Amino acid sequence: MARDNDPIQTIRHRRSVRTYDGKLVAQDLLDKVMSYASGIQSPFGVRVQFKLLDVERDHLSSPVITGARTYLGAKVARQAGAEESFGYAFENVVLFATELGLGTVWLAATIDRKAFEAAMDLAPDEVMPAVSPLGHASDKMSLREKAMRKALKADDRLPFGELFFAGDFTHPLAPEAAGAWRPVLEAVRVAPSATNKQPWRVVVTDGALHLYEQHTKGYAKDATGDIQKVDLGIAACHLERAAAAEGIRGTFTRDANPQVNIPEGCEYLFSFVRE
Numbered sequence: 001m002a003r004d005n006d007p008i009q010t011i012r013h014r015r016s017v018r019t020y021d022g023k024l025v026a027q028d029l030l031d032k033v034m035s036y037a038s039g040i041q042s043p044f045g046v047r048v049q050f051k052l053l054d055v056e057r058d059h060l061s062s063p064v065i066t067g068a069r070t071y072l073g074a075k076v077a078r079q080a081g082a083e084e085s086f087g088y089a090f091e092n093v094v095l096f097a098t099e100l101g102l103g104t105v106w107l108a109a110t111i112d113r114k115a116f117e118a119a120m121d122l123a124p125d126e127v128m129p130a131v132s133p134l135g136h137a138s139d140k141m142s143l144r145e146k147a148m149r150k151a152l153k154a155d156d157r158l159p160f161g162e163l164f165f166a167g168d169f170t171h172p173l174a175p176e177a178a179g180a181w182r183p184v185l186e187a188v189r190v191a192p193s194a195t196n197k198q199p200w201r202v203v204v205t206d207g208a209l210h211l212y213e214q215h216t217k218g219y220a221k222d223a224t225g226d227i228q229k230v231d232l233g234i235a236a237c238h239l240e241r242a243a244a245a246e247g248i249r250g251t252f253t254r255d256a257n258p259q260v261n262i263p264e265g266c267e268y269l270f271s272f273v274r275e
């Protein structure tokens with residue numbers, strides 16, 4: 001049975017919203033979002049700074065968005081763990097906003113980046129990988145949004161066995177063989193990712209999930225950082241929430257690399273080790 005604010009239901013039901021109703025969000029909802037955002041601590045060690053931005057005041061635009069009045073911006077100091085921390089923190093806010101009934105969509109590429117970075121007072125040693133509108137979804141998707149979802153195959157994800165492996169990369173993991181990890185891995189699988197590339201790969205060993213980034217060539221850019229590391233931070237957020245919902249306790253560490261052979265373009269990032 002779905003419970004109110006059941007974390008796994010929220011993760012399943014979230015989708016990118018690109019067509020908004022044109023109305024301002026009530027201030028108390030925005031206050032709740034910002035208060036939640038300011039309390040997030042990343043397991044990857046870097047603090048993410050959030051700021052509410054106003055479309056009119058800050059002259060913001062995105063060619064894929066209609067009807068948004070307010071955006072959530074965020075930035076992070078350039079250093080190791082910045083992108084994963086950003087993904088983890090920002091997705092937590094996205095899911096919190098989803099629970100409040102607000103629409104969001106991660107936007108890294110299709111924004112007037114100059115205007116957003118100016119509004120964020122971005123310093124040279126900082127990076128703003130992405131932003132999101134915060135608003136109420138319109139009853140109807142714009143034609144452009146429908147076309148985008150189709151082009152991105154936004155409702156599809158790669159099969160379980162292409163993303164998740166048992167012991168090493170030569171053994172695809174079937175959902176039925178994943179045991180207690182199954183809902184946790186499903187929560188990773190439905191996560192949003194830049195152009196829906198789903199770069200996360202997971203090797204399951206006794207008591208641990210090991211997360212890897214499958215790089216898409218040409219994705220790491222100076223303006224956004226390595227956006228697929230952001231995707232891995234998003235995966236960590238979904239993993240942690242689903243594990244907590246399933247009563248699985250664990251911690252993230254970079255010191256549990258199982259040292260298995262990895263496919264070309266794949267990079268070990270971190271593990272979630274059961275307590």
Ligand SMILES: Cc1cc2nc3c(=O)[nH]c(=O)nc-3n(C[C@H](O)[C@H](O)[C@H](O)COP(=O)(O)O)c2cc1C
Binds near residue numbers: 014017106152155
């Ligand atoms: C890091 C990141 C960057 C993204 N950048 C954009 C973007 O620039 N423009 C856009 O329309 N969607 C962007 N998206 C949204 C993805 O296209 C979307 O999450 C994916 O297609 C899956 O659809 P869903 O979110 O509805 O499940 C981004 C998503 C992520 C996670």
